Amino acid sequence: MKILVLNGPNLNMLGIREPDIYGTSTYKDLVALIEKHCAEKGIEVNCLQSNHEGDLVDYIQQAYFDKVDGIVINPGAYTHTSVAILDALKAVSIPTVEVHISHVDERESFRQLSYVSYYATRTIIGEGFDGYLKAIDFLADGVN
Ligand code: DQA
Numbered sequence: 001m002k003i004l005v006l007n008g009p010n011l012n013m014l015g016i017r018e019p020d021i022y023g024t025s026t027y028k029d030l031v032a033l034i035e036k037h038c039a040e041k042g043i044e045v046n047c048l049q050s051n052h053e054g055d056l057v058d059y060i061q062q063a064y065f066d067k068v069d070g071i072v073i074n075p076g077a078y079t080h081t082s083v084a085i086l087d088a089l090k091a092v093s094i095p096t097v098e099v100h101i102s103h104v105d106e107r108e109s110f111r112q113l114s115y116v117s118y119y120a121t122r123t124i125i126g127e128g129f130d131g132y133l134k135a136i137d138f139l140a141d142g143v144n
Contacts, residue, residue: 001042001043001044001069001070001139001140002043002044002045002046002066002067002068002069002070003038003043003044003045003046003068003069003070003071003072003136003139003140004045004046004048004059004063004066004068004070004071004072005034005045005046005047005048005071005072005073005132005136006048006049006056006059006060006071006072006073006074006075007027007030007047007048007049007050007073007074007076008049008050008051008053008056008073008074008075008076008077008078008079009050009051009052009076009077009078010051010076010077011027011030011049011074011076012027012049012051013027014026014027014029014030014101015027015029021101021102022101022102023101023128023129025129027049029129030047030129030132031047033129033132033133034047034132034133034136035047037133037136038136041136041137041140043136043140045136046068053078053082053084053085054084056075056078056082056085056088057084057085057088060085060088060089060091060092060094061088061091061092063092063094064091064092064094068094069094069095069139070094070095070096070097070136070139070140071089071094071095071096071097072096072097072099072132072135072136072139073085073089073096073097073098073099073116073120074098074099074100074101074132075098075116079098079100079104079111079114079115079116080110080111080113080114080115081115082115082116083115085115085116086115086116086118086119089116089119089120090119095121095139096116096119096120096121097120097121097122097123097124097135097138097139098114098116098117098120098122098123098124098135099123099124099125099131099132099135100123100124100125100126100131101126101127101128101129101131102125102126103125103126104125104126105125105126106126121138122135122138
């Protein structure tokens with residue numbers, strides 16, 4: 001099984017950005033956690049991050065040609081603005097779980113709309129880094 005984990009803008013700043021909201025662990029820590037979890041489960045994983053909307057669209061399209069089985073995506077702020085990312089997910093039709101580290105549902109009103117949610121099978125919010133592992137387990141096993 002092949003999984004793509006995609007992180008959007010400012011998630012490379014984990015550990016530095018708003019630690020009261022996103023915690024003190026870094027993006028590097030997140031990737032290490034995901035890679036360890038996937039190695040234990042025999043899952044092939046590719047973790048990518050970009051601050052650019054078009055890059056995220058390109059990575060999603062590439063996942064189709066790479067025969068990726070599942071996508072875990074935290075689109076960052078593009079969650080709330082990007083029809084292009086939604087359309088890319090619909091185009092490739094790969095099972096997708098949306099993850100947010102913070103409790104977006106308890107934050108500002110502009111964070112209450114998620115375009116990606118129109119496609120994602122499941123959305124995991126407010127579970128910190130564990131949310132990514134739960135998303136991977138859901139894609140791999142259909143449960144968690
Ligand atoms: C986020 C929530 C978004 O609203 C925000 O723009 C982010 C991170 C989260 O993981 O909680 O960059 O997706």
